[in-house]
Amino acid sequence: MSEQQPTSKFMQNGVVKWIEHRMPIFSFIDHSVGSGYPAPKNLNYWWNFGSLAGLALIIMIVSGIVLVMHYTPHTTLAFNSVERIMRDVNGGWLIRYLHMNGASFFFIAVYIHIFRGLYFGSYKYPRELLWIIGVLILLAMMATAFMGYVLPWGQMSYWGATVITNLFSAIPVVGESLVTLLWGGFVVDNPTLNRFFSLHYLLPFVILGLVIMHIWALHTFGSNNPTGVDVKGPQDTIPFHPYFTIKDLYGMGVFMLIFLFFVFFAPNYFGEADNYIPADSLATPPHIVPEWYFLPSYAILRAFTNEFILYWPVSWLMTAKLAGVIAMFGSIILLALIPWLDTSKVRSARYRPVYKWFFWIFVLDWIVLGMVGAHPAEGIWVVLGQVATTYYFAHLLVILPILGVLERPLATPESISASVTQPAE
Amino acid sequence: MSDTASTPPSAEIDEQTRRDFLLVSTATVGAVGTALSLWPFVNSLNPAADTLALATTEVNLAPIAEGQSITVVWQGKPVFIRHRTKAEIEQAKADDSAALPDPAKDADRVIKPDWLVMVGVCTHLGCIPLGQKEGEPKGDFGGWFCPCHGSHYDTSGRIRKGPAPLNLPVPTYEFQSDTQVKIG
Amino acid sequence: MMKPTIKTAFAAVLTAAAVSVAALAPTTAQAAAAGPKPEVQDWTFKGLFGTFDRASVQRGYQVYKEVCAACHSLNLIKFRNLADIGYSEAQVKALAAEYEIEDGPNDDGEMFMRKRTPSDPMPSPFPNAKAAAAANGGKAPPDLSLITKARAQGGDSVIKVSMKHPGGFTIGADYVYALLTGYEEAPDGFEMPPGGSYNKYFPGHVIAMAPPLVEEGVEFSDGTKATVSQMAHDVTMFLAWTAEPELEARKRLGVKVMLFLLALTGMLYALKRKIWSDIH
Numbered sequence: 073m074s075e076q077q078p079t080s081k082f083m084q085n086g087v088v089k090w091i092e093h094r095m096p097i098f099s100f101i102d103h104s105v106g107s108g109y110p111a112p113k114n115l116n117y118w119w120n121f122g123s124l125a126g127l128a129l130i131i132m133i134v135s136g137i138v139l140v141m142h143y144t145p146h147t148t149l150a151f152n153s154v155e156r157i158m159r160d161v162n163g164g165w166l167i168r169y170l171h172m173n174g175a176s177f178f179f180i181a182v183y184i185h186i187f188r189g190l191y192f193g194s195y196k197y198p199r200e201l202l203w204i205i206g207v208l209i210l211l212a213m214m215a216t217a218f219m220g221y222v223l224p225w226g227q228m229s230y231w232g233a234t235v236i237t238n239l240f241s242a243i244p245v246v247g248e249s250l251v252t253l254l255w256g257g258f259v260v261d262n263p264t265l266n267r268f269f270s271l272h273y274l275l276p277f278v279i280l281g282l283v284i285m286h287i288w289a290l291h292t293f294g295s296n297n298p299t300g301v302d303v304k305g306p307q308d309t310i311p312f313h314p315y316f317t318i319k320d321l322y323g324m325g326v327f328m329l330i331f332l333f334f335v336f337f338a339p340n341y342f343g344e345a346d347n348y349i350p351a352d353s354l355a356t357p358p359h360i361v362p363e364w365y366f367l368p369s370y371a372i373l374r375a376f377t378n379e380f381i382l383y384w385p386v387s388w389l390m391t392a393k394l395a396g397v398i399a400m401f402g403s404i405i406l407l408a409l410i411p412w413l414d415t416s417k418v419r420s421a422r423y424r425p426v427y428k429w430f431f432w433i434f435v436l437d438w439i440v441l442g443m444v445g446a447h448p449a450e451g452i453w454v455v456l457g458q459v460a461t462t463y464y465f466a467h468l469l470v471i472l473p474i475l476g477v478l479e480r481p482l483a484t485p486e487s488i489s490a491s492v493t494q495p496a497e
Numbered sequence: 498m499s500d501t502a503s504t505p506p507s508a509e510i511d512e513q514t515r516r517d518f519l520l521v522s523t524a525t526v527g528a529v530g531t532a533l534s535l536w537p538f539v540n541s542l543n544p545a546a547d548t549l550a551l552a553t554t555e556v557n558l559a560p561i562a563e564g565q566s567i568t569v570v571w572q573g574k575p576v577f578i579r580h581r582t583k584a585e586i587e588q589a590k591a592d593d594s595a596a597l598p599d600p601a602k603d604a605d606r607v608i609k610p611d612w613l614v615m616v617g618v619c620t621h622l623g624c625i626p627l628g629q630k631e632g633e634p635k636g637d638f639g640g641w642f643c644p645c646h647g648s649h650y651d652t653s654g655r656i657r658k659g660p661a662p663l664n665l666p667v668p669t670y671e672f673q674s675d676t677q678v679k680i681g
Numbered sequence: 682m683m684k685p686t687i688k689t690a691f692a693a694v695l696t697a698a699a700v701s702v703a704a705l706a707p708t709t710a711q712a713a714a715a716g717p718k719p720e721v722q723d724w725t726f727k728g729l730f731g732t733f734d735r736a737s738v739q740r741g742y743q744v745y746k747e748v749c750a751a752c753h754s755l756n757l758i759k760f761r762n763l764a765d766i767g768y769s770e771a772q773v774k775a776l777a778a779e780y781e782i783e784d785g786p787n788d789d790g791e792m793f794m795r796k797r798t799p800s801d802p803m804p805s806p807f808p809n810a811k812a813a814a815a816a817n818g819g820k821a822p823p824d825l826s827l828i829t830k831a832r833a834q835g836g837d838s839v840i841k842v843s844m845k846h847p848g849g850f851t852i853g854a855d856y857v858y859a860l861l862t863g864y865e866e867a868p869d870g871f872e873m874p875p876g877g878s879y880n881k882y883f884p885g886h887v888i889a890m891a892p893p894l895v896e897e898g899v900e901f902s903d904g905t906k907a908t909v910s911q912m913a914h915d916v917t918m919f920l921a922w923t924a925e926p927e928l929e930a931r932k933r934l935g936v937k938v939m940l941f942l943l944a945l946t947g948m949l950y951a952l953k954r955k956i957w958s959d960i961h
Contacts, residue, residue, distance in 0.1 A: 113960060138538050142545075155757050155827075158927065160546040163537035165927040166934070314956050321527075322953045325946030332942065336935025337729060338838035340830065345853060348831035348924075349823070358884070364845060439844075446845045516955045523948040530945055550761050550800035 102313075104291065110309035111316050112297035114488050118192075119295065120323035121185040127324055128178035129283065133276050135171040143223065145269040147262045150225035151350045169339040175217050176342040177331045179365035182210060190410070191431050193419030194296040200411040202289035207408040209282045214366070214404070216275040219268040221363060222260075226347030231360045233260045233268070239373070242394040259353060299491045300419025301484055308488035359448045367445030368438050373400040374449050375461035382462055399461070406468050413468055415476030423482040430471055437463045553681035555673070558612065566629045568617060571680045575625055576668060577617040577641075578678075581652065586610045588639065589653035599664045603653040606667050614670050614678065615654045619643040621661035626650060641665070716882045718849050719833070719859030722914070726837060726921060729936060732929050733922050735767040740901050741919025742766070744912045747899045749825065752817065752890075754805040757826035758923050761799035765926060766919075773799045780804045818876050820889055829853035829917070830924040837925060854921045856882065861913035864892040 082088060083098065092098050102108040142161050144153035157164035186206070189195055195203035222233045237254050241247040256263030294303060303309055310316075334341055342364055346357045362370050376383050376396030383392050390398075406413075421428040437460050444457040485491035544552075554571040556578060561567055566579040581589075589603040607613055619626050621643065627633040628641035628650075636642030636649035638657045643650075648659030655664040670680040725734045742763070745755070760777035764770065777797040782804070785792035797804070807813035813821035823831075830836040833856035834846055841850045859882040867879035867886075877887040894909045901907055922928070 134538065138541055141542070152757070156545070156547065159757065159762075160548075162540045162543050162545060164541055164545070165931060166537050167541055169931075310960060315960065318949065318953045318956050322946065322949040325942060325949045329939065329942050329946060332935070332938055334840075336931055336938065338840045339931070340835040341838050341840055341843075343835060345831050345833060345835035348827040348835070361845075367845075443844060443847075516952075519948070519952050519955055523945070523952050526945050526948060530941060546761075547759070547800070550759070 104287070105317065106313045107311040109291070109294075109312040110303075110306065111295055111312045112303055112308060112488055113310040113315075114297050114299065114492055115295060115316065115319075116298050117319075117323065118184070118188040118298075120320060120327075121181050121188060123320040124323060124327045125178060125181040125185055126283065127327065128174055128181050129276070129279060131170060131174045132178060133280070135167050135174060136273075136276065138167050139171055140273065145223070145266050147225060147265055147351070150223060150265060154224045166335070169335045173331065173334050173339060173342060175220065175363070176365065177327070177334075178213065179217070181327070182213065183365070186210070186407075187435060189296075190434070191421045191428075192296055192298060193300050193414070193416070193421070195411045196300075196414070196419050197411070198293050199289070199296060202286060203411055204408045205282055205286045205289060207404065209279055209286060210407075211404060212275055212279045212282060214369075216272060216279065217363065217365065219272040219275070221347075222265065222268045223272060224347060225265065225351045227349040227351055227355075227357050228344045228347040228360065230260060230351035230353065231356055232362055233264065235360055236362075237264075239397045239400075242391065242397045244390070244394070261353075296419065297488060298420060298422065299485055299488055300423070301486075301488055301491070304487040304489075361446055364442065364446070367443075368441035369400050369403060369445075371441040371445035371457045372403050372461045372464065373397065374445070375399070375454075375457045377454070377458075380458050380461075382458075382465070399465075403464060406465075410468065410472070413472045415473050416479065416481065417476075418481040418484060420484075423484045424475075424479060425482060426479045427475055430467065430475065433463075434467045437467065553679055555677065555679045557677055559676040563611075568629055569680070571616075571668065575617040576680055577613070577615050577629060577654070577665070579613045579629075581611055581613055585639065585652040589651065592638075592651055592653070592655070592657075595657075598656050599662065601653075601655060601664055606653050606655075606664070608670070608672060612678070613652075613654060614680065615665040615667050617641075617665065619645065619648055619661055620656065620663040620665065621646055621648050621659070626665070716863075716880075716884065716886060719851050719855040719882055721851075722855050722858055722917075724837075724854055724918065724921065726918075726925075726928055727839075729839060729932060731837070731932060733766065734918060736903060736905075737915045737918045738766045738922050739768070739919075740903070740905060740912075741915035741917070741922075743901065744894075744899055744916040745825070745919055748893055748912075749916065750804075750806060752806055752813075752822040753825045754807070754813075755803040755826050755923060756805065756824050758803050759800060760797060760803065762923075762926060764799075766922060770799075777801060818889060822890070825920055825923065827924045829857055829921045832856045837921070837928065853924070854917050857920060858913050858917045860888075861894060861917065862910055 083092070088098060099108065139157065142153065142157045142164065144150060154168065157168050159165075161167075189203065189206070218232070218236060222229045237251055237260065240254060241251045243250060252258065254264070255261065256267060294309075297303075344361055344363075349357075361367075373396045376392045376399055378387070378392050380392070382399070383395050386395055416424060416427065418424055421431055440456065440460045441464065444453050444460060447453045449457070552572055554569055554576070556567075556569050558578070558580070561578065561580045563580050564582045566577060568575045568577060570576070586603075593602050593604075603610075606615070617625055617629070622645060624643050624645035626641035626643040626648070628635040634642045634644075636651075636658075638649050638651035640652045640654060640657075641650040642648070643659070643661065646660050648661035649657050650661075650665055651657050653664075654667075656662070668680050670678050673679050725732060725737070745753075760773055763773050763776060768776065777799050780797045780801075780803075781794045782797045782801050783792050784795050787793055807816060807821075810821045830853055832853040833851040834843070835853055837852055837854065838850070843850045860880060863880045863882040864878060865881055867873050871879065871886070873879060874887060877889060878891050879886055880888045894912045896909055897907050898909075898912065899907050905911060925931075
């Protein structure tokens with residue numbers, strides 16, 4: 073159709089031809105996100121969250137680079153330098169709030185992106201490596217977010233850093249020395265702040281590199297789709313441009329509307345009030361809570377007490393503290409093994425009547441873990457945290473493998489085109 | 498697909514025009530929005546409110562005797578304040594008619610002839626000229642001398658010899674009283 | 682054969698999940714220790730178009746200056762900032778000049794005292810945190826610059842429901858106001874340590890700060906009657922401004938940005954519909 077025409081006219085341009093001959097960048101772009109990249113025609117709006125995460129990464133890098141120009145990484149100056157950004161730097165409050173809330177929205181986009189992958193089986197052959205790179209991106213994001221949160225040097229920054237770095241002391245034999253090494257001192261202090269600042273600037277570019285690999289792997293076989301059925305031919309696809317470029321742009325508009333609503337009208341909604349108190353190494357806040365995106369992991373960490381049933385089998389081997397640390401990191405790393413833990417031959421939950429329900433229970437379980445993480449470990453929250461943690465691991469290690477064998481899936485459509493003419497669900 | 502019909506029916510043309518119009522207007526609004534959203538990032542590099550709050554400097558002139566100079570810091574730059582002697586003022590006025598690379602009347606460079614206030618940064622490449630303290634070289638014209646590349650300034654701070662293109666700049670300043678100036 | 686088994690297991694899990702959700706309903710024990718939830722106040726700075734009531738903020742500055750400043754610093758506020766709440770340049774200069782600050786060293790290498798200028802910070806009641814703690818029974822009175830952002834659920838927010846705070850979302854300004862007006866007689870049998878005061882809203886109810894506001898404690902130049910609740914209201918408004926001085930600019934810009942984005946997103950949606958019309 074007519075979209076092809078401007079592209080080809082563009083390719084006839086003398087300058088374009090000169091560059092293209094020496095470095096075929098225009099055809100590279102066209103094959104990446106242009107009319108030369110065929111995408112399944114039935115992708116729904118859940119497929120928007122990849123590009124939204126990419127947008128969030130760009131917002132974070134741009135706002136972060138500008139913030140660094142005004143920030144001072146020193147324990148005596150960091151807090152006030154952030155407040156100077158908020159008060160004196162032209163539009164500094166906007167840039168700081170963009171960065172602060174951008175982190176939350178980056179995680180929102182990525183978590184939805186992950187759950188979309190889980191629902192539609194996007195991790196199955198031949199996209200296992202694509203999925204594993206995705207898990208690495210999540211890990212790098214978590215490390216980046218954690219270190220970034222330390223930089224304003226408020227009470228939550230300081231005590232969050234203390235608690236999380238102390239996790240490593242659970243490691244037998246070398247634990248204590250490792251923590252001292254991480255700190256560069258005997259407590260979290262100026263050396264810690266400076267190394268976290270350095271790594272917080274480095275890691276986003278590692279994430280960027282991983283994202284490029286993620287997209288590379290994606291383009292090798294193309295996108296999965298809501299039916300989970302492989303693309304059979306050109307009748308199943310439409311060119312990425314203009315169909316998905318405009319759909320992604322529209323999604324970005326909606327995303328920015330919600331994101332900027334928080335930036336302008338509820339900028340501290342996702343934050344903790346205690347972080348507006350300067351760090352004090354002699355007074356711990358009543359309850360230390362990590363940022364919301366760490367709450368499920370935090371709940372898993374805290375679930376491991378001496379009374380916890382999942383701890384019993386390993387209690388002769390390690391302390392509950394170490395078991396909690398291993399479980400917390402394990403809960404993320406285990407995600408990388410899902411392509412093998414899920415034994416079902418069918419990709420999409422649309423045709424897996426039982427998995428579909430377990431998927432939503434898993435989402436619910438994850439939300440419950442998040443709420444447990446937000447509350448002090450007392451009363452009902454302890455039990456709830458342990459039940460939810462048990463279910464989390466049961467879902468990945470027991471339900472997924474068994475379900476793939478026992479479940480009787482529905483008939484999958486012949487092809488994507490066939491599913492469009494006779495809609496499923 | 499459009500290749501199938503070489504002359505599309507008019508309804509399709511209409512549809513096409515409407516779509517092109519929507520595309521162009523959306524792209525324009527989007528481009529404007531993107532450009533505007535970059536402005537806060539650029540503007541954040543301009544001097545911040547605390548920097549601007551220190552943009553003026555007040556100086557008490559009372560302790561400066563005739564023939565003495567002081568250097569004060571204004572916006573991070575040295576400002577030369579010289580209590581000129583009668584001879585220097587006469588010389589400066591006489592040189593109004595000399596061959597000047599950057600012609601300016603002495604009367605236009607001072608508010609009160611006794612007090613010469615100017616930014617002490619050589620207009621060549623930004624060094625700080627000598628001549629403020631007793632015993633420092635004052636150049637061939639009895640004013641200031643820049644040691645970096647040999648620019649000579651006269652008793653009105655005008656460039657007379659050497660590579661500098663312009664006179665030493667006079668900042669905006671005002672006399673708040675006979676013995677108090679506010680620079681900036 | 683197989684299906685019922687799975688269904689039974691599934692039903693069990695679903696029931697467990699329902700029970701967990703039901704368990705979330707009762708509020709936590711910690712809420713009880715923190716005292717009653719502060720009442721929601723009708724601040725002028727709330728909402729999409731909120732602004733600080735200038736007269737109230739200025740009265741609040743007077744309350745801070747005459748009452749709070751005896752113990753609490755306001756480190757992040759410079760006198761020049763007062764121009765934002767309606768003081769003229771000359772007034773700001775005069776307010777600053779009421780205090781001295783150490784400067785130097787001068788050309789003789791000695792420190793000297795001079796009058797404060799608009800670019801100087803507000804004076805601190807104590808030379809350092811140790812001195813502040815020593816003079817106040819071992820605990821330094823907190824700096825107030827960010828107090829409404831640093832208490833309860835923080836700064837002003839248009840969104841008031843939260844999964845993280847199922848017990849209720851309270852902004853810091855409401856808490857500060859409640860605290861200032863929440864002093865009362867300790868209930869019978871309550872053990873009050875020496876030097877403490879009973880406050881309904883303070884976590885644990887024992888607060889080291891004696892009731893700071895007394896009726897007619899200050900005299901407002903605009904004739905407003907200085908009741909405790911009036912002074913508490915005004916000083917909280919002032920502190921809300923010191924915590925979020927960007928609030929008005931933020932909301933003004935926010936409304937414009939939202940309108941622009943709504944238009945752009947609407948156009949993108951229309952274009953998306955147009956482009957996809959030959960697919961559907």
